[in-house]
């Protein structure tokens with residue numbers, strides 16, 4: 001192991017008695033079957049830290065703390081245990097991203113936590129509109145015949161379009177060149193980083209222009225498409241600001257909020273058009289894969305379960321939208337507890353990584369865990385999320401997809417008082433994090449985009465349930481693991497048929513104030 005010095009005396013998951021090179025042999029075994037390694041480690045070392053070496057995407061020599069110390073990791077500030085350092089190191093951002101300013105200055109996170117999350121209610125109508133547009137284009141509108149659609153590929157494209165509606169608005173979210181540049185950047189960057197990681201470190205600056213060429217091409221393409229729009233918005237912003245400093249923006253999207261944030265910062269570097277465009281691209285990278293994987297897993301879970309479950313979901317959606325006359329609101333979405341539960345359950349069962357709360361120890365003197373293990377600076381630590389999420393003591397029948405598991409659990413919450421009950425139930429909603437539910441991480445560094453992701457994906461699922469019929473699958477296509485990542489079958493296809501006008505409760509383009517029941 002050429003990385004930082006690992007803590008001494010910890011067991012190595014995957015090493016066996018009689019191994020000549022326990023660390024390397026364990027790395028090989030773990031990398032070939034990371035799921036088994038993660039589950040074995042949890043079983044063998046339930047109350048102590050152990051080293052889990054894994055090669056491949058997302059891999060490292062993790063110091064995996066026992067599940068009982070999840071709260072300890074959750075509580076550490078990013079000056080001690082740092083998530084961004086994991087991503088920067090893992091994806092070799094130093095070489096794979098052109099503008100280092102956006103790497104060192106993560107202002108986009110603040111915009112997500114504050115403005116994007118607050119604007120979800122206002123964005124719903126636009127997101128729904130984009131969802132309808134994308135599915136009509138990608139899944140088609142043939143009401144006579146079932147057709148095959150690739151799940152991962154088509155849902156990924158829909159997620160790209162809908163997400164960018166919130167990031168850059170119309171017409172850019174419908175520009176095929178921009179969307180494919182964003183998607184290809186997200187696909188190529190991890191590969192470039194992977195290849196580059198095999199190059200001896202001192203040679204990386206020389207090798208990187210070649211190894212990162214594909215993602216640099218997509219990066220330039222994406223940024224160049226946005227530049228004229230950013231110049232236009234900046235000009236408008238400076239020309240139309242009132243004497244009291246107020247400005248009424250024409251647009252309500254991530255790009256516009258980033259412009260406002262940049263100007264408020266007073267730092268001209270922040271409003272350089274290339275920097276602003278680079279932030280949008282970086283956000284495409286962190287959001288589109290995770291969201292696409294999540295919705296792909298859920299669609300595969302649902303289509304390989306029972307048709308009655310789809311009907312139950314449809315009934316809930318139609319019933320609640322009837323109360324709001326077809327208008328999607330945050331409250332309406334909040335009431336759809338079955339819709340929420342299927343997402344939480346699928347994300348539980350198909351957790352995207354074998355370990356979670358991945359952090360790099362950045363404190364110079366390292367960190368000492370509650371059980372007394374000292375982890376020197378530079379090491380990776382994590383907790384066993386896959387094992388916890390499928391632990392029979394925490395979730396009954398943990399290996400089965402129980403779509404309404406969290407509806408049932410919510411119903412059991414009864415503390416006798418309304419407010420605590422309400423809070424306790426909200427803790428079981430899809431984006432709520434806890435030590436036993438780490439799909440979005442936990443604590444101060446938890447995914448800032450999770451509320452947006454949850455809303456966007458629920459709109460998408462509701463849309464397809466109401467507008468398409470599905471042929472159920474006899475068996476769920478199996479996943480594969482690469483490095484520590486779980487990947488649903490990329491070739492899985494499902495058969496879908498557009499419902500006829502008469503079969504669709506008219507939610508196609510819900511317009512505020514228009515009674516959907518009158519639309520025929």
Ligand code: HEM
Nearest residue numbers: 286287290291294357439440441442445446447448449453
């Ligand atoms: C269902 C979809 C998503 C999943 C499962 C997901 C999951 C995660 C996880 C597990 C983390 C690490 C948290 C931790 O270790 O405590 C994370 C970080 C992050 N997520 Fe998400 N995420 C999703 C969607 C999104 C979206 C839509 C956005 C943006 C709007 C976003 C933005 C981020 C950012 C900025 C970070 C911090 C990483 C960084 O600094 O680059 N995520 N996400």
